[in-house]
Structures are given as structure tokens and as C-alpha cells.
Amino acid sequence: MLDPHRLTVFRAVVASGSVQAAADNLGLTSSAVSQHLAALQRETGLTLFQRSGRGIVPTEAALVLDARSDEPMSQWDRLERVVADLRDGRAGQLSIGYFASAGSAWMPQLVARLRAEYPDLVLELRLNEVEQRGPRPDLDLVIDPPGAPVPAGLRRVELTVDPFVAVLPREHPLAGAERIALTDLRGETWVSNDHPSSVGHRILVAACAAVGLRPRFSVQAQDHHTAIGFVAAGVGVSVMPGLAARALPAGVARVEIAPPAPVRHLSAVVRPLGGSAAPVERAVQLLEELIARPERTAGDPYGSPAGVG
CATH class of the missing domain: 3.40.190.10 (Periplasmic binding protein-like II)
Known part of the structure; x- marks a missing residue:
């Protein structure tokens, strides 16, 4: 069974690049670090480091072990905190x-x-x-x-439903409207505000397809704050969840979308x-x-x- 403390020492050596640097970071002696590495190699049956000049470099096996141990070590830390919480009431x-x-x-x-x-x-x-x-x-x-x-x-x-809204430059002809249709934005330059594979983006694209609209996403912002910045600069328009458009600068207008508007649940x-x-x-x-x-x-x-x- 692997020792979490030895894994911590091992990961420190990989991250810092040397036994001495890891020892300094962990408050240990270089001899103690070397002993932990030797014990871990015996436990795993793997060659974890090789000599390179005056130092050592991790092997391919060591790099894989380091990468794959991120989540287990995180879970171990959580378990230790649970124990500490129980102990301290x-x-x-x-x-x-x-x-x-x-x-x-x-x-x-x-x-x-x-x-x-x-x-x-x-x-x-x-x-x-x-x-x-x-x-x-x-x-x-x-x-x-x-x-x-x-x-x-x-x-x-x-919890709630979150209708999408149009986010437009303040000087846009539709910025003063109480409500617009998605098709009113046909021919506009659209700024995306979410990752193409996200649930929100798929909801928006499906709603546009339902009314025969194929948006032209000329700017791939992929987050709401950046998309709002592009709209404020007059680059284009964006359609995003109302929750994401609650804070807008003075140069940007928020307009409701008439049914069938896209909605997040x-x-x-x-x-x-x-x-x-x-x-x-x-x-x-x-x-x-x-x-x-x-x-x-x-x-x-x-x-x-x-x-x-």
C-alpha cells in the first residue's frame, strides 16, 4: 500500500526538480528525502528517477505517477480534513x-x-x-x-428558469426596444459568450434553429464578461442568459427576447x-x-x- 507522505515527498521532488530543493521546501534533510524516494521505489517496483549530471530526472513512469496521483492526493487531503473536523468537534x-x-x-x-x-x-x-x-x-x-x-x-x-436576453451596444437601433425576436438579429455580427460544447450554447443554437436562424459567431469570447466587453466596444451583439447579463456597463443595453426565447433550467x-x-x-x-x-x-x-x- 502506498504511503501518502512518501507520495507527497516524491511529488515535491518532481515539481521542484531536485532532492535538495524539495528538502528545503518541505523542511526536511536531503537524506530524508532520498530515503523516502528509495522506499517509494521499493513499494512500487518502479524506477522513478535517473541520474543526469549531478542531479536526477524523473522517468516516464514517474511522470505518469505524478499526473495520476493529483486526484487521489486531493481526496486524501479532504479525508484528513474530515478527521480533523471530527476530532476538533x-x-x-x-x-x-x-x-x-x-x-x-x-x-x-x-x-x-x-x-x-x-x-x-x-x-x-x-x-x-x-x-x-x-x-x-x-x-x-x-x-x-x-x-x-x-x-x-x-x-x-x-431553483428557477433563466431566460436568455439580447445584449446590444447602447447605440444599436434595437437597444431601446422593450422586447425583440431572435430573428431581429439576423445579419448581425454575433459574439459567443460560452464554450461551443456547453449546455448554454447548445440551448441558444437550438432556439435559433427553431426559428430558422443561423447566427454568425464572428467573435469567440467563450465567457460572459469578455463577450460584454466586445459588445461595449461595438464589435457585435450577444445573446446570453439573463443571470450572466445582470451587470452591464453604461454603453450596453439588455433587451428581453420574445417567445420562443431560449431558457436555461x-x-x-x-x-x-x-x-x-x-x-x-x-x-x-x-x-x-x-x-x-x-x-x-x-x-x-x-x-x-x-x-x-
Whole structure:
């Protein structure tokens, strides 16, 4: 069985490039580091380092072991924190996954409230728009169509719907309209605001196809903040979820889209936590309150509301 401490020493040597540098970083002697490496090589039966001049270089096997040990070591760290929480009588740990627009709109207030109510709670926040390894967060904010299957052992809490809106330069002829149709943007230069493989982008493209529109995405921003910057500069127009367009600079207008407008369905997928479920249930309740009664956020430079709309 591999020793996590020896793996930590090994990874430090790979990262720092030498035994002495790893020893200095870890507060160990170079002899102790060398002993840990020798013991790990015996445990694994692998040659992990080779001599190169006066130093050593990792073998291909060592590089693979280093890369593949990222997630196990992260999980080991989490387990150690759980043990420390139990030993010290703290409230434990809560992991929350979120997508970008929910992160800027809801997470600051949610985390502030949770920390105030559970001062000993250790919060682990993860952006879930990138590839995830390991167990799913205890509370995962997701974009799912209605009726999407829920993974076994979890439950879904429907939070809200998030209609897309048009984001236009203030001087655009349609900027003063109360509502426009997607087809009103035919022939415009479109700025994408999400990754092409994302759920949100697929929702938008499908809605456009349903009305016979094929947007010309001439600028690939792939995130909402950058897309808004392009719109403000007059480069083009963008259609994005209302939650992502809540904070706009003075030179940009937000216009509602008439039905059939694309819509995101936002949910929370919750992991049962048994006797330690109070913080996650409270987190869901706070999210519902934030959505039902949006307030202005201190971090919003334009003073826009934090809820969906």
C-alpha cells in the first residue's frame, strides 16, 4: 500500500526538480528525502528517477505517477480534513459546485451567509464547467432540462428558469426596444459568450434553429464578461442568459427576447449527508431566498440585481 507522505515527498521532488530543493521546501534533510524516494521505489517496483549530471530526472513512469496521483492526493487531503473536523468537534465540510454566472450572482452572498451561520464549516467551492474527477460535490448547481434523470442516490431541487436576453451596444437601433425576436438579429455580427460544447450554447443554437436562424459567431469570447466587453466596444451583439447579463456597463443595453426565447433550467443536485445534512439543506434554502428576493450586491459595479431576470 502506498504511503501518502512518501507520495507527497516524491511529488515535491518532481515539481521542484531536485532532492535538495524539495528538502528545503518541505523542511526536511536531503537524506530524508532520498530515503523516502528509495522506499517509494521499493513499494512500487518502479524506477522513478535517473541520474543526469549531478542531479536526477524523473522517468516516464514517474511522470505518469505524478499526473495520476493529483486526484487521489486531493481526496486524501479532504479525508484528513474530515478527521480533523471530527476530532476538533467542528461542523464539518460542505462542497459546492457552480457554473460561472451562478458563481458571480449567488455564491458570494451564499458563502457569506453560510460562514455567518456555520463559522466552523469548511467550504470547498468548485467551478463545475470544467472536467471533474472524483465524487460529485455535496451541492451541485447545474443547468439541466426539465425531467432530466437524477443520478442514483441524489435528489434534484428545481431553483428557477433563466431566460436568455439580447445584449446590444447602447447605440444599436434595437437597444431601446422593450422586447425583440431572435430573428431581429439576423445579419448581425454575433459574439459567443460560452464554450461551443456547453449546455448554454447548445440551448441558444437550438432556439435559433427553431426559428430558422443561423447566427454568425464572428467573435469567440467563450465567457460572459469578455463577450460584454466586445459588445461595449461595438464589435457585435450577444445573446446570453439573463443571470450572466445582470451587470452591464453604461454603453450596453439588455433587451428581453420574445417567445420562443431560449431558457436555461437551473437546479441544485443534492447529496444526502445523513446527520450532517443541516448545512447543505440551509444552503439550498438560502439559494431559494436569493432567487426569490434578489438584492443589490456590493461586488456589482453597476448596481444590478443579483437574481434572474
